[in-house]
Amino acid sequence: MKNIEKELKEFYGDNLLGIDYPCKINDQYIFLRTFISKPDGTTIKVEILQNMKLIYDTDTINGIRLISTKDIAVFKLISASSRLAKKDIYDLNYITDNNNLIELFKDLATKQERYNSEEDKTIFDLDGKVNPIQNPHLLLDFDNPKQGKSSRPNHSNDLIETVPNSKTWITTGIEWRAKMRSLYRHLELDFPKPKGRSV
Structure with missing residues (x-):
């Protein structure tokens, strides 16, 4: 470093x-x-x-090494489960327009099986296991963001500011829930019922 x-x-x-x-x-x-x-x-x-482990080869564009979109998505599945930020869900929804969520979920499981030793751990492991493989409900809890630790990567705010002609947050939320329904069917889990809001 x-x-x-x-x-x-x-x-x-x-x-x-x-x-x-x-x-x-x-x-x-x-x-x-x-x-x-x-x-x-x-x-x-x-x-x-x-110590961030990859499962796909990097691409080199104009002499700059870039990690694959699928590896980014796998990182996002973990971060979206731990800090519950809307920005992570917005990114994941965008990525899963062209990369199947079920396949990315399998990639995460593969990564966790492959890199499970003490030497593979990162700063995210210091907080204990936050695992969407064992608890996919975490990927639906983004409307209840957590305040992240200052010693971990986090967003300074959770506002979604979109550029013209991009998806709104409302559209993103609807699409993401639809993709999660497909994942739940694949996992043979019951999709959570909507939570009522107290007034």
Whole structure:
């Protein structure tokens, strides 16, 4: 991680707005957060995590290694289950328009079987197991967001700000629940009944 920090400082210089380690226990359990200022005034949040395992090969585009959409989706299944953020569900719904949710669920199960030793653990494992494989209901609880720990990656707010001609949050929620119904049928589980709201 020290090499990454050094490269960030050398490449971005004064445009790098500080470097923070919200979690720094050892080389395995470490998380770097920084902000990069662009010339147009835009600020980009960058979070770098250690020990994140992949199940698919990376793609290289213009000399930059990118993880696959399916690996991103598998990460999102875990994060959506732990921090219950609408932004994760919005991303998952977008990804599952072209990648079957049932197959991604199988990918997550494969990943957990393949990488289950102590040395495979990440900072997310420090909070105990939050597992959509054992509890898929977690992927439907996004209307009740949790306040994430400051030592873990989290969203500064849970507002969905869409660009023109993109899906609204209401449409996304409806589509996601429909995809989850298909997953529940595949898992032979009863889909949860809607919860009433007290007035």
